[in-house]
Amino acid sequence: MSIDHSSLSDFLNTKADLYNRPSFIERDPISIPHQFSQKQDIEIMGFWSAMLAWGQRPVILKKAAELVAHMDGAPYDFVRNHEESDLKRFLAFKHRTFNATDALYFLHFFHQYYQSNESLEDAFLGTAAGGPGGLPEHGVSSAAYPTVAQALITFHDHFCCDPFFPQRTRKHIATPARNASCKRLLMFLRWMVRQDNCGVDFGLWTRLRPDQLVIPIDVHVNRVARRLGLLTREQTDWKAALELTEALRQFDSADPVRYDFALFGLGVEGEL
Template identity: 55%
Template structure:
């Protein structure tokens, strides 16, 4: 791998993996919390709703958190049926009240049995990220009366999706550093296993830098990019998401 390219990406990783990055990014939503379960829940909604303009995403996520009385985990566990009526007005793009209420029901079911959402990815099976993402999808849609329409909001490699939003969520929960952006609160999944979130900005910059050759934007493309990044840092390949995203969004590279 070109040492000049590694130096360039390392510098931009250092530049963008900073607390100043948080304010205009959906990760600002879980960053409001210190309780592990609040971080997990707010993070899942923030990642799920992360498409469109970032300002709008953050506003809609804050609206959703307010509907949960500012305490996601407590609300998920202890809400009454009447409390759910307020969510009938919530919508972000194609994510509608049916989807919101199903997510709440799934999370209620999960947290009544588990201390962490990590187990929805890793319970009963260890493996690679493809396995963990498939586990999560299967766990959600094993729920009785799971609406078919919500499946499009929960990606899976089985549909050849690049799983951008869930890979971003896993980066938030798994990566461990002390830079004030990612949380690193999950321990079963190792940072070496993470797959780079492949959004339009990351994809564009990766292609321009010769890090990605595959024409389709799919699961195989996400794997290809991550395997290339592993040549730069085998222990923490997804740290370069900061560099690629920052170059794409902040610098229009």
């Protein structure tokens, strides 16, 4: 499919505006954190919903809603103040390869983290209390990765450093250090960082900028981006995410990830 630069820019801008609106929310995992108004509730359920976001969307929404119910509709209060007996309700939780062991560690992490930190943003920036900070543990200098890549590696190391961390849970927290596409984490960052007045993304975090974000590549974005000639790398990995983001930057250098709405929407609706 061949479209000249000007026409493609107009096309993507039109589609981004079409799908970046509240009517998009109802069928998307972002609808789960939109049930809340407190920052920490949004962070907890935004992160957890994003981590569960693979498979059919109705199933994802059902399982995320199940987690909210298990936390008595108040995630932030629950993770800080639950009793050990309250954890029994999570023993039967399962979504694809995410099971009770993973759920219990997520709760443990949130409980420990929010005792001494106000926002999950600090875990990505290496400024959180009670965990590792500074450069990643993998011997990768900050110059070798864009800022968001370093943030993802820093968060991975923080999340996985607890003495009680189960190794099976590591597969749910992707990292550019393993050249993973990091689709679900990048989606979560889009929700937290992008700022506009469209009512979809939250824009709660300010120390990462929209122009630093990297686009999450799911099956729909992957297919449409390749069809439009925006992505040529054969593997769908971190390098592919960077390639696609750079291609989109030519249309909006300040907010390239806004085109996630266009590519995903076109894929879901089957317009191409």
